Amino acid sequence: MAEPEPEPIEPAAPEPARSEIEALFALVRRRYGDRLTAEQLAAVRVGIEGIVETSRALRAVRLRNSDEPVQPFAPFRAEP
Amino acid sequence: MFLPVRRLAALVRTRELSPVALAETFLERLETLGPRYNAVVTVTRDRALVQARSAEREIAAGRYRGLLHGIPYGAKDLLATSDGIPTTWGAAPLRGQTFGEDATVIRRLEEAGAVLCAKLAMIELAGGMGYRQPNASFTGPCINPWSTDSWSGGSSSGSGVAVAAGLLPFAIGSETWGSILSPAGSCGVAGLRPTYGRVSRHGAMALSWTLDKLGPLGLTADDCGLVLAAIAGADPADPTTSARPFSYDHADPEARRFSFGVVRGVTEPCDEDVRESFERSLEVLRRIGSVEEVALPDLPWEEITRTILQAEAASAFEDLIESGRIAELTAPEDRYSAYARDAILAKDYIKALRLRGVMAREADRTLSRLDALVAPGRAAVAPALDQEIRGGMRGGRDLMGAIGNGAGLPAIIVPNGIGARGLPTSLQFMGRAWEENTLLAAARAYQSLTDWHRRHPPVG
Numbered sequence: 001m002a003e004p005e006p007e008p009i010e011p012a013a014p015e016p017a018r019s020e021i022e023a024l025f026a027l028v029r030r031r032y033g034d035r036l037t038a039e040q041l042a043a044v045r046v047g048i049e050g051i052v053e054t055s056r057a058l059r060a061v062r063l064r065n066s067d068e069p070v071q072p073f074a075p076f077r078a079e080p
Numbered sequence: 081m082f083l084p085v086r087r088l089a090a091l092v093r094t095r096e097l098s099p100v101a102l103a104e105t106f107l108e109r110l111e112t113l114g115p116r117y118n119a120v121v122t123v124t125r126d127r128a129l130v131q132a133r134s135a136e137r138e139i140a141a142g143r144y145r146g147l148l149h150g151i152p153y154g155a156k157d158l159l160a161t162s163d164g165i166p167t168t169w170g171a172a173p174l175r176g177q178t179f180g181e182d183a184t185v186i187r188r189l190e191e192a193g194a195v196l197c198a199k200l201a202m203i204e205l206a207g208g209m210g211y212r213q214p215n216a217s218f219t220g221p222c223i224n225p226w227s228t229d230s231w232s233g234g235s236s237s238g239s240g241v242a243v244a245a246g247l248l249p250f251a252i253g254s255e256t257w258g259s260i261l262s263p264a265g266s267c268g269v270a271g272l273r274p275t276y277g278r279v280s281r282h283g284a285m286a287l288s289w290t291l292d293k294l295g296p297l298g299l300t301a302d303d304c305g306l307v308l309a310a311i312a313g314a315d316p317a318d319p320t321t322s323a324r325p326f327s328y329d330h331a332d333p334e335a336r337r338f339s340f341g342v343v344r345g346v347t348e349p350c351d352e353d354v355r356e357s358f359e360r361s362l363e364v365l366r367r368i369g370s371v372e373e374v375a376l377p378d379l380p381w382e383e384i385t386r387t388i389l390q391a392e393a394a395s396a397f398e399d400l401i402e403s404g405r406i407a408e409l410t411a412p413e414d415r416y417s418a419y420a421r422d423a424i425l426a427k428d429y430i431k432a433l434r435l436r437g438v439m440a441r442e443a444d445r446t447l448s449r450l451d452a453l454v455a456p457g458r459a460a461v462a463p464a465l466d467q468e469i470r471g472g473m474r475g476g477r478d479l480m481g482a483i484g485n486g487a488g489l490p491a492i493i494v495p496n497g498i499g500a501r502g503l504p505t506s507l508q509f510m511g512r513a514w515e516e517n518t519l520l521a522a523a524r525a526y527q528s529l530t531d532w533h534r535r536h537p538p539v540g
Contacts, residue, residue, distance in 0.1 A: 024423035032419045035404050040416040047210075047420030054387055055428040057380040061435060069433035070440065072290075072320055 021045075021052050081109070081246030082536050085303045088249055089147040095139065099150030103132035103195050106152040109247045110198050113539065117232070118220040119241040121157045122199040124165055128152065131195040138193070147306050149193030154251045156236050157199040158206060158285035159183040159294075169285045170202040170235075172218035173400070173408040183283025184318065185252055185294055185311045192310040200238030200251055206259060207235040208287040208393035209406060209414035214465050216411035221465050224267060225537040226503050230462045231469075233266030235259040239297045240267035245539045250298040250307050254284060256291045257389055257485045258478070261493045261508060264297050265457035268495040268504030270523070270533065271297040272304035275513045276488030277322040279308070280315030288392035289320075290433075291385070291485055300533050301492055301523035305330060308516060322514075329517045330524075338369030338522050340509075341450040343376055349477040351460045357497030357505035358456045361526070365454065368525045374446055374453070381479055384439055385486035387424060387432035394421035440487040447489075447512045452522050455480045457493040457506025464501075484510050492519045495532040504532070 025045050033041060083091075091097035107125050114120035135150035155161070158169050160179035168175045186196065201219045203211055214221035214231035222237030224230040225245040232241045236253025240263025243251050253260045255273045264271025272295045279294045286292060296307035309328035315321045342362070347355050362371055397418065400406050407415045447453065459478070463469060470476045484491050489510055496507035507526065511519045527533050 028419055028422050031422060032416075035407070036416055036419070043413070044416055044420045047417055048423045051390070051420060051423045054380075054383045055425065057383040058387060058428055058431045058435060061380065061431075061438075063431075063434055063438070067434045067437060069430055070290075070437045071433065074319070 017052055017056060021049055024048050024052065082299060083249070084300045085147060085151055085249055085298060085306050088151055089149070092139065092150040093144055099132040099135040099139070099195065100129065102150065103128045103152050103197060106197050106248055110242070113245060114198070114247055117223040117225060117241045117245060119201050119222055119238040119245070119247065120198050121168055121201050121219055121238070122166055124161070124196050124198055127163055127165065128195050128197040131190065135193050135195065145193040148189065148310055150195060151250070152195045152197045152248055153189065154198040154200045154239065154242050154248045155186060155196065156202050156239050156251070156253050158202060158254060159186055159252065160283035161186055161196070161199065165199060167199065168218070169205055170217040170219070171204040172410060173405045175218055179283070181283065184280035184315050186283065188311050194310070197248060198242065200242055202237055203235035204409050204411065204414060205397060206254060206256060206285065206287045208256070208397060209409060210417035211411045211414050212469050213411055214463070214469070216414060218410055223465070224462050224503065225539055226268060227462070227501050230464055230501060230503060231266065233263035233458070233462055236263050236297065240264050240269060240271070243267070243269045243297050243299060244537060246536065250296055250303055252294060252311070253297050254292060254294050255485065256287045257385060258481050260295050260297065261457055261481070261491060264493045265506030265508070266462035266504070268506070268532070268535070268537075269297055269299060270301050270304050271295065271493045272308055272516070272520075273484065273491045274308060274312065274516060275490045277320050278312050278326060278490070278514070278516070280313070280318040280321050282315055282317035286396045288389045288396065290392065291389055301494055301520050301527055302330060304492060305516075305520040324514055326516065329521070332521065332524060332528070336521065336525070338365070338451045338525070339449070340365050340369055340371045341374040341446065341453045342371060343453060343455065343479060344373050346455045346479060349459045350456050351500065353499030354456045354458070354460060354505050357499060358507065361454070361496045361507045364526060364529050367529060369451070371454075374450070376446060377442055379435070379439060379442065381439065381482040381486065382477065384432045384435045385482040387429060388436065388486070390421050391424045391429040394418055394424070436486055439483060443483050443487045443489060444512060451518050452509040452511045453480070455508050455510070457508040461499040461501065461503035461505060480508060480510055489513055490516045490519055492523045494523050494527060496530070497532060
């Protein structure tokens with residue numbers, strides 16, 4: 001199977017996104033770069049571009065203070 | 081080979097069909113035909129024959145447990161099974177993994193008298209590492225019985241193939257985003273994604289704790305209802321399960337009229353053959369109800385569900401990722417893609433969880449005046465074995481999948497035509513939370529007017 005083709009963000013990411021991508025890519029490369037080939041690192045960078053794009057879409061939506069996360073958390077107390 | 085569960089059950093109950101003979105028949109098919117499709121990880125012959133003999137004795141003694149008594153089935157290989165039967169999660173580094181107890185779903189099916197005949201092939205780690213091709217399991221790409229150069233869909237790949245090829249009457253799959261609907265739709269069988277919390281996930285591999293669901297695949301919607309009735313219900317071992325009871329209502333009042341909605345633009349990402357099948361389906365649905373176009377607010381639907389899934393999967397498989405053992409996975413992209421998920425910030429994950437509440441309310445507001453939203457089951461027929469996979473999890477459009485899974489809503493998929501390369505197309509019905517009976521009734525009504533579910537691939 002062919003490696004996935006890199007899919008650059010079109011049009012080029014605006015400056016704030018670009019700097020966020022670079023910072024996050026630097027973090028990931030520092031953590032895992034020694035176990036990845038140049039080709040794999042390039043693909044990871046494409047993945048980070050997608051994550052930043054996705055996150056920016058979430059951030060663009062305004063929520064009220066009262067909009068809570070949907071979570072099933074419940075306090076725990078062991079029964080005797 | 082292609083009898084629905086209700087008909088098989090009638091033969092078993094009246095002792096015209098021996099559970100042992102039935103198990104032997106399907107075990108032989110699993111052993112001889114399963115490898116042709118890469119559909120099976122483990123044939124559980126010994127356990128199956130023990131269960132089948134027990135069923136035979138009980139039925140002969142007049143202790144009939146119900147419609148699944150003596151009926152063979154298979155389980156996606158992410159459900160824990162005892163007796164030393166491996167549970168591989170489809171992943172090469174875990175091919176020797178075993179558990180000491182059965183998953184709740186396996187236990188409930190045993191209590192119903194069903195006969196476990198196989199652990200079925202799946203995409204490695206249920207697709208949680210971001211695979212983009214069919215060859216993403218140590219058992220090889222699962223092959224579609226309708227066209228052997230095509231994929232089965234995934235990640236419950238073997239579950240779809242086993243039912244479609246007549247290797248088993250029904251199977252259990254799991255869905256985080258699309259993993260029941262995709263193989264069911266691609267293989268031309270019925271698949272039911274229950275409401276989140278309807279079925280216990282205890283003993284199932286976790287991919288995304290707030291998205292994972294377990295559900296049945298069968299030849300018909302009715303089969304799915306029968307199986308759901310056996311596996312649904314609260315479980316102290318899974319605190320996300322609901323105490324809401326589920327009793328399968330298979331009565332079909334002839335006068336019932338349904339109200340269906342179609343989300344504006346939902347067919348835009350679809351191929352022409354899929355759109356044509358869907359248009360024909362709408363004509364059928366207008367005979368049993370009304371069909372109206374509905375609009376949804378502009379929200380980043382796919383981004384919400386994708387962020388939750390990717391962040392939770394990165395945590396669920398932290399050991400495999402941090403240790404570097406993902407390098408042992410089959411699909412090249414699964415060996416490194418997850419590293420990028422360190423870039424998901426906590427505040428963005430929490431924002432997605434907050435937006436999920438908005439998503440759930442908006443979806444329910446739309447569905448509250450409808451019986452179901454209907455849409456093409458998949459945007460395209462199954463891809464070729466060497467073709468890249470597209471979909472919402474990978475940055476593409478899948479509005480129904482994003483909302484349905486993000487909001488934890490039930491859906492059922494049934495075949496609705498034959499499209500490109502002789503492969504099935506499909507129709508999905510998605511409803512309000514806990515409305516499985518409504519969806520099952522609508523799907524049964526559709527199947528009563530069509531015969532796509534009676535067409536089967538030339539398997540032998």
